[in-house]
Amino acid sequence: MLSATTPWCGHCKTAKPKFSEAAKEVHGKVKDVIFANLNCESDENYKKAQKDYGLKSYPSFYWNENGEFKSPYNGIREAKDFTDYALTFSHPELVNPYMNECDALGREIEKRMSQAVGVYFGKLDGPLYNQFKLLDDPVGGMAFIPNVNPECAEHIGVTQPGIAMFVGYDFKPIVYTGKADAQSIVDFMEPLLYPGINELHSSDYDKLRETELN
Numbered sequence: 001m002l003s004a005t006t007p008w009c010g011h012c013k014t015a016k017p018k019f020s021e022a023a024k025e026v027h028g029k030v031k032d033v034i035f036a037n038l039n040c041e042s043d044e045n046y047k048k049a050q051k052d053y054g055l056k057s058y059p060s061f062y063w064n065e066n067g068e069f070k071s072p073y074n075g076i077r078e079a080k081d082f083t084d085y086a087l088t089f090s091h092p093e094l095v096n097p098y099m100n101e102c103d104a105l106g107r108e109i110e111k112r113m114s115q116a117v118g119v120y121f122g123k124l125d126g127p128l129y130n131q132f133k134l135l136d137d138p139v140g141g142m143a144f145i146p147n148v149n150p151e152c153a154e155h156i157g158v159t160q161p162g163i164a165m166f167v168g169y170d171f172k173p174i175v176y177t178g179k180a181d182a183q184s185i186v187d188f189m190e191p192l193l194y195p196g197i198n199e200l201h202s203s204d205y206d207k208l209r210e211t212e213l214n
Contacts, residue, residue: 001026001073001086002062004038004049009058015077019061022082033090063089102152105145109166112143116193119173120146121153122161127180129161134182135189142193167192 003019005012016037023035040046040058049055052069053062061073063086070089075081087094092110109117120132124146135144147153153160156173163185164173174192178184 001033001035001082002038002064003036004040004045004053004055004058004060004062006039006041006058008041011077012059015059018077018079019082021079022086025079025083026086029087029094030091033086035086065089102147102149102155105147105149105152108145116142116189117166118142118144118189119164119166120144120161121148121150121156121158121164123148126161128163131180131182131185132163135185142189165189165192 001023003012003015005016019035019037026033026035038045038049040049040055046055049060053060053072059077061082062069063071063073073082073085075085088110092106105119109119118132118135120129122129129146132144132146135142150160153162156164158164158173158175163176165176165188166173176185176188178188
């Protein structure tokens with residue numbers, strides 16, 4: 001797990017202790033994962049980062065395997081997130097609780113961990129499944145997986161037929177309990193896909209301006 005930083009970068013200084021904490025956490029669990037930093041104040045290192053990783057900004061983070069670049073890290077810069085990301089690539093069984101009980105589903109979620117994942121549990125028919133199938137186009141940035149294994153549904157805590165969402169790297173399911181209606185499912189999923197993005201009305205803007213002026 002490689003970070004590309006410079007000493008003068010403020011965001012680098014903020015991320016550094018979180019990255020170091022993750023390194024200690026991972027090293028305490030496995031010995032075959034190394035965290036390292038590339039100081040790009042050096043012209044040689046800067047050119048290497050540009051050539052090997054397409055470096056565009058600081059700090060940047062990259063996962064490498066056997067000396068080869070595999071994937072950029074674009075997640076939250078907190079110790080737990082760095083840790084989960086590194087372990088998911090190197091030892092997924094330590095992070096993904098479904099690798100043993102539901103191997104196939106766990107691997108499908110793992111492959112799409114840069115996206116949000118919606119999983120339908122149950123027979124591939126009926127009102128809820130038919131509505132679930134309609135979701136590919138209206139909901140962007142998300143993967144959809146059907147799963148017919150009742151043991152997986154029971155392990156995750158979903159009553160069949162049912163839907164659960166997985167967002168981020170912690171593999172915690174968020175269970176849908178609403179109607180068998182595509183729009184209701186979309187309304188449930190969108191705040192999870194785009195957290196913290198709220199519509200700003202003119203009255204809200206006026207309040208913000210008053211606050212700024214005061």
